[in-house]
Every structure is written in structure tokens, then in C-alpha cells.
Amino acid sequence: MTLQRPKGTKDHLPPGSPGLSLDIQASAHAHVQRVAAQVLERAGARLTATPLFEDAALVKRGVGGSTDIVRKEMFTVYYAGDHGGFVLRPEGTAPIVRSYLENGLKQLGSPLKLWTHGPMFRAENVQQGRLRQFHQVDYECIGSSDPLADAEAIALMWEIVTELGLRGVSIQLGSIGDPQDRAAYNEYLRELFAPHLDALSDDSKERLERNPMRILDSKSSSDQALIAELGVRPMLDFLGEDARAHFAAVQEFLREWEVPFEIDPSIVRGLDYYRRTAWELHHQGIGAKSALGGGGRYDGLAQELGSKAEVPGIGWAFGIERILLAMQDEGLSVPEPAGPLLYLAALEGAQVPLAAQLARQARAVGGAEFSYRKRGAGQAYKEAARLGARYAGVIGSEEAAAHALKLKHLGSGETSTVPFGELNTFLMTTFQGEDS
Structure with a gap:
């Protein structure tokens, strides 16, 4: 029997290897990480790292029990002993906020900017740019609810991809409002979809009562057809006065800094701890699933993980493999590793x-x-x-x-x-x- 790497994973190879596409060049991954480090650390972000596996409870609370990640895509790890299991981390935000709370990182000042990079794990349906072990760069700004922090986070993501040479990227910007705004929107969605229950997919039927906003993220073509047929109003129509002012301030900062963006009313984040700003970074050259990464504000996450007080935060992540696919599409290369002296x-x-x-x-x-x-x-x-x-x-x-x-x-x-x-x-x- 010939041993092979597991499905949905890739080897990162040294220069000179045969069939070396950009996304499997070890030096290309290192180049993206190096550029991200330069941009983020110039802005005061500090490198951190969390374990590759976490308590299953952290991921369920930090990512959300109604998400596909928790329901379908987690890699669960058990060991001999009385424990509910661990999961290989599917994303970076919840582990970083857990580390922030557990290690008393508030003492380092507020807001605290942290960044990390490394492998994440999801049981994806494997396709181009969608792997079961993939790699991310992750940035978090913890301790500020100011729209200036939102704008800076978006600008830093933009600076990284432009310093990498990418030109065919766009920022899709939205807002999901405050908890009361989201509650009003969920009630509107329940009333709108209830008469059409039979037309919804099984997943969306389940979401209708618990978390209707998740229906709008459905991958089902029949769900998306129904959403278009019903003319679902966007979340932006339900923003309260404070959330609307926050959203306007973020946009104004981005315009002043000449960071291009487009308003996308369809962006939603269905979990209760998300607040206000949400965005995605897209590149049309890599196919229908064009997102390179995204981010958002999560002011309620710390409390969900056990904090007595609200700790505001905003962050983002992008997939290194997807960034490299976009670079390859644009014909970009990475610097050749220097030979020996x-x-x-x-x-x-x-x-x-x-x-x-x-x-x-x-x-x-x-x-x-x-x-x-x-x-x-x-x-x-x-x-x-x-x-x-x-x-x-x-x-x-x-x-x-x-x-x-x-x-x-x-x-x-x-x-x-x-x-x-x-x-x-x-x-x-x-x-x-x-x-x-």
C-alpha cells in the first residue's frame, strides 16, 4: 500500500519541486505571512498563537451551534479519559478571545491588537481553494468599540493584499446592527418565510425558528430562489440610529483613507454576539466562491465565552491558499528564496x-x-x-x-x-x- 496525504490537504514544497503551483510553494506561504507581519506589526499588532485543538465547547459557543462549521465540519478528537472531546480549531477568533480572557491580556493595554497565522481544519467538500486543512492569517483588535477600529481593521486587510500585488480585489461592506435591530429583522424573516415553509430546505426549516438570518447564507439553490422571489429586505433597512451612525463613520474613515469598498446589503452574521460592521474580501478571478476572507465586529463574544463584562472586538481572517490562487490568477509571483552566500x-x-x-x-x-x-x-x-x-x-x-x-x-x-x-x-x- 502506497501512503498518501489525506484528502483535502496539501504538501508545501521547496523550490525546484516538480509541478509547483503557487499555492503549494512553501516559500509562497512564507511570503504572504511575511508581508502580513510587516503590515500588521507596523500598526502595533502583536504576534500570538493558540493550540491547534480546543475544547469542543469553546468552538460551539465561539462559532455558533447553528453554523455549518459546528453541525457538519468539525474534526473532533477524543482521548482516554472523562472529557467531552476536543476539536481541531476551525477558525482563529474564538481561541484568541479565549486566550485574551484566560491569560489576563487586558493588562497589555486597550485596545490590544493581536495577529496569528497557521492551519485551520474543517471537513469541507474538497474543491479549489476549499481544503480540510487550510491556512489563515488572522487579525483581532480587542477592547475598542470605536468605528475607527473597524475602519483600521479593514484598511489593514486591504494594505496586505495590495502590498502582495493584488489588483482584482474588492471589499464588500455591510452592517448587521445591534441586538435589537437583529431581533427585529429575525422577526420580519420569520413572518416572511413561514407561509413558504414547504419551499425551504431542511436546514433552513430548522433555522427558521432558531436563527432566521442563517437562511440568507443558505447554499441551497431552492432557498436562494425563494429569497429572490420574495424580495427579502436587507438587514441595512433595520439598522437603529446608533448602528446607522457607526456604519456611516466607518465608511467616512475608509473614504478619507482611500480604501475602496462597495456596500453589500446581503452580508449577514447570524450569531447573537456579532455587532454592526461586517465585510468580505472578494476576487472574481478564482471562481464562483470568490471570497478570500472576511471580518466583523463581535462585541458579545467575550461574554459568550464566560466574561462577566462585555469586551468589544473586531477582527478578520483570510485564507492563504485562496490569496495565492488569486495571485496566480493575476500572474503574480513571489520573490525567489535567496541562495547561499x-x-x-x-x-x-x-x-x-x-x-x-x-x-x-x-x-x-x-x-x-x-x-x-x-x-x-x-x-x-x-x-x-x-x-x-x-x-x-x-x-x-x-x-x-x-x-x-x-x-x-x-x-x-x-x-x-x-x-x-x-x-x-x-x-x-x-x-x-x-x-x-
Whole structure:
């Protein structure tokens, strides 16, 4: 039996691997994470990390019992002992808010900006950009209910994708109001859909009483046809005065900052702890399921997880694989990983340990590699070029006796004789000079 990776997962491969599309390049994933880190940490966000698995109760309360994630897509993990089970985390927000509360992170100041990246797990129907193990960048701003925090969160997401070079993206912006606004909207939906119960899917029939807003997110074509036929009014029509003013302020900040957006009245978040601002980031080039990520305000989540006081928060996440598919669609590439600063090879077996010793010494300055067996000079320079090395050198009995290397710059072809004891100084000086 040939072992293969599980369905819905991908290996992230090193440069030079065959069939290397952008979404499975390990260096491409690292590039997205690196750009996100630069943008978010310039804005004061601090890197955090939570376990890959959490209590099932956290996910059910933090994501919502009526969502497809909880009802159909969770990976549950059991172990010997009296415990209700753990789940592999399907998203990042609930674990970060749990960590914030459990570890007293309020002491770090308010608002506290946190970000993370890493794998998430959902039992998806596998298709392009929809994996069972996928990777996200996640940003959370905890402790502020100001519309300025909402606008900044959206702007940071926009800055990341534009710094990655994406141009065919759009922000779809909406609001789901305050709890009383949502209650009024849910009552309207119940009254509207009740006479058409037989036309709803089984999932939507179940949602009608518990959480009617979730019907609007239904993946059923018959549900969507009924929604269009009935001319369902949008949530925006039900916003109260405070939520409407908040929404207007967010839009004004975004316009001042020249962050483009479109109002999308169809955006909903059905869970009770969501508040006001909600948005999605789309790219039409990756197919019908065009969302790259999204975010929203969740002022009621901390209380849902056990906090006595309300802790306002807003955050977002995007899928790294989906970002890379969008980049691939636009013909974008990622920077090639830099080759080593130095490559050394021994002309004779007796000098292989010396080549290794000098290469290890040079790693204090930059990347350095060596051959594990003797090589001819031609082979050595060919291998150094394949690796993208800046300098290459060979060591034979003459070099060993003279305690000096003859280094060749592979770009210019110039050679330099460098005593062993001066190797790092030479490399550092020339490296800094070329990169200045």
C-alpha cells in the first residue's frame, strides 16, 4: 500500500519541486505571512498563537451551534479519559478571545491588537481553494468599540493584499446592527418565510425558528430562489440610529483613507454576539466562491465565552491558499528564496571536513553550504550556480597548506584569495557593499 496525504490537504514544497503551483510553494506561504507581519506589526499588532485543538465547547459557543462549521465540519478528537472531546480549531477568533480572557491580556493595554497565522481544519467538500486543512492569517483588535477600529481593521486587510500585488480585489461592506435591530429583522424573516415553509430546505426549516438570518447564507439553490422571489429586505433597512451612525463613520474613515469598498446589503452574521460592521474580501478571478476572507465586529463574544463584562472586538481572517490562487490568477509571483552566500567543495576527500568547518564558520555572516563528498572544480561551480550561491570556492591540498581560499564571485567571475581567518570579514564586507 502506497501512503498518501489525506484528502483535502496539501504538501508545501521547496523550490525546484516538480509541478509547483503557487499555492503549494512553501516559500509562497512564507511570503504572504511575511508581508502580513510587516503590515500588521507596523500598526502595533502583536504576534500570538493558540493550540491547534480546543475544547469542543469553546468552538460551539465561539462559532455558533447553528453554523455549518459546528453541525457538519468539525474534526473532533477524543482521548482516554472523562472529557467531552476536543476539536481541531476551525477558525482563529474564538481561541484568541479565549486566550485574551484566560491569560489576563487586558493588562497589555486597550485596545490590544493581536495577529496569528497557521492551519485551520474543517471537513469541507474538497474543491479549489476549499481544503480540510487550510491556512489563515488572522487579525483581532480587542477592547475598542470605536468605528475607527473597524475602519483600521479593514484598511489593514486591504494594505496586505495590495502590498502582495493584488489588483482584482474588492471589499464588500455591510452592517448587521445591534441586538435589537437583529431581533427585529429575525422577526420580519420569520413572518416572511413561514407561509413558504414547504419551499425551504431542511436546514433552513430548522433555522427558521432558531436563527432566521442563517437562511440568507443558505447554499441551497431552492432557498436562494425563494429569497429572490420574495424580495427579502436587507438587514441595512433595520439598522437603529446608533448602528446607522457607526456604519456611516466607518465608511467616512475608509473614504478619507482611500480604501475602496462597495456596500453589500446581503452580508449577514447570524450569531447573537456579532455587532454592526461586517465585510468580505472578494476576487472574481478564482471562481464562483470568490471570497478570500472576511471580518466583523463581535462585541458579545467575550461574554459568550464566560466574561462577566462585555469586551468589544473586531477582527478578520483570510485564507492563504485562496490569496495565492488569486495571485496566480493575476500572474503574480513571489520573490525567489535567496541562495547561499557561499558554497565550498573539497577537491580531495581529506579536505571535506575542512570545507564543512569553514562553511559552518561562514554561517555567522550568511547562508553557507558545502559538499559532503569531493568534487571536481567544474562540478563544484556548477552546483554553486544551481544553488544560487554568490561565492564559490574549492579546497585542495594547496589551499589547505596555504590556509587560504580562492573564492569566485559567480556574478562577475572575479576571484579573490582569502585567508581562512579573514573569511567572515571578507564575506561581510563584500555582502554589505553589494547590498547597500
